[in-house]
Amino acid sequence: MNKPFIRQRRLISSLTLTLLVVVLVVAGCSNNGQSSNSTNAANTGNEQQQSTSAGDAAKEQALKVAISADAGLDQLDAGTYKGSMTVHAMIYDGLVEYGEKGEIKPALAESWEISEDGKVYTFHLRQGVKFSDGTPFNAEAVKFSFERWIKDPANTLNVATSLEALEVVDEHTVTMNFSKSYYPFLTELSFARPVRIISPSAVEPAGDVNGQFVSPIGTGAWMAESYKAEQEAVLVANPYYWGEKPKLTKIVLKVIPDPQSRVMALQSGDIDIAGGQLGKIPVESIPVIEGDASLSLERTPGTNSHFMIFNYDTPALQELNVRKAINLAINKASIVNDLMNGIGSEATGLFPMTVPYVTESNQTWYGFEPEEAKRLLAEAGYGEADGEGVVSKSGEPLELNLVLQQAEFPEWKPFAELIQSELQEIGIRVNLQVLEPNAYYDALWKTREYDLILYRTYDDAYNPHSFLLSLFHATGETPAVVWSDAKLEALIDQAVGTTNLEERQTAYDSIFAQMYEQAMFAAIYFPDDVLVRSQRVAGYKAGYTTFTPIFWNQLNVGEQ
Structure with missing residues (x-):
């Protein structure tokens, strides 16, 4: 037994010892003067014990969940x-x-x-x-x-x-x-x-x-039972829980770092649930999962988005028409349908509709209009393309470096290759730079050595206020990361500081309108949250945050 859980289980251990003593005393008394029936009594006791054990096993509702990293x-x-x-x-x-x-x-x-x-x-x-x-x-x-x-x-x-x-x-x-x-x-x-x-x-x-x-002791629906580092963590229902009682008695969190191994564990029945931030399911495995009758694919609109940041220090990107042209040249439907197997949707702004203060009326962005993109570049002074199809201004070809990483977001490489191809179609040469995560984050937060860089918004409870303050607002003497705009920063301050709901919504409406008017970034993709469950798992309902991806208390398990 692991030390962190000793105190919480002392009471259980002492009760067990007390019950054992009582059972031994009662058993001793029962055997007095009944030697002729001792064998039958022992057999009857064994049968009763086996029956009780079988009953307990039948009552146990255990769920096996794949996680990509140790629960700690x-x-x-x-x-x-x-x-x-x-x-x-x-x-x-x-x-x-x-x-x-x-x-x-x-x-x-x-x-x-x-x-x-x-x-x-x-x-x-x-x-x-x-x-x-x-x-x-x-x-x-x-x-x-x-x-x-x-x-x-x-x-x-x-x-x-x-x-x-x-x-x-x-x-x-x-x-x-x-x-x-x-x-x-x-x-x-x-x-x-x-x-x-x-x-x-x-x-x-x-x-x-x-x-x-010493030990994780809370008031939540679950409590720690056992733990093997880098292997599994076992949670059991908290008998004192004040809210809706879990239908499950146990949840086993099994560490499976490799995405394809998680898929195989689902198919073999070794686990019951995988996906989301617990351990992502590879997009290329979606058709296989959809064709497996023993599994169910659960898709929920996510709360984050993927987008492309413009470096406002790059001269070409200081021109509004160039930023608009880049937005108009990207076929977001192709990203969803051709690259992501139809999982997710086209980005229609910085945040999806699942985020507070995002409404149908303030969700406006640029569509796919490559001919209009070419016209805007010409209006910005970018003339005839050279022999390689790249437009130029004052003798300078329109060439940009796009930075990305694959370790955390493997889908960004095909995103970037598609964007590279589509911007070439309107006369912009894009050079791709794939960096390791540390170098990537240094470029984003410190050196700003990029013209374009792929990034994603935060999730659920951090949106929209925290993300806007982190990336669209100056911090002390440090200017905003994504786009520096005094009017936008004043609107963000107004939104987070007011206690009046109507004033807050009006401020957010103005924030999103200002982002659109100034084309402060290129919207790319709204991902869905994807989880896969065994058909034996019932009562599934998606949660509202990445840290509560499922309403665990409503789940129960049975035979397939």
């Missing part, structure tokens, strides 16, 4: 960024929960109030909740959890950097006082980590905010 249960401290984000969300609850299209729903906090100036939040906690070791959840546990991580300089969440005080009002009420008004405070409190609540008994000495993490 031995370091799954709620106040850190270590271990699997998905498992964080299964074991630990937050004060609030992220719902469909960003709706913030109650979790450990049943309700809350926000002051008129948007700086004071009062949370009313759910009563009668226990941690998975049976200890009580209360306001002091919230305070303990936050104090363990909130002062760490590495935490850049606004909920951390802006929190001035966290006060316990009574056993079931806490207040948070912030230095500014910022509507995504609640959104950040729904993250999988580090904002979730851990039991004070999960550290040694117990209750010490500086104590050493």
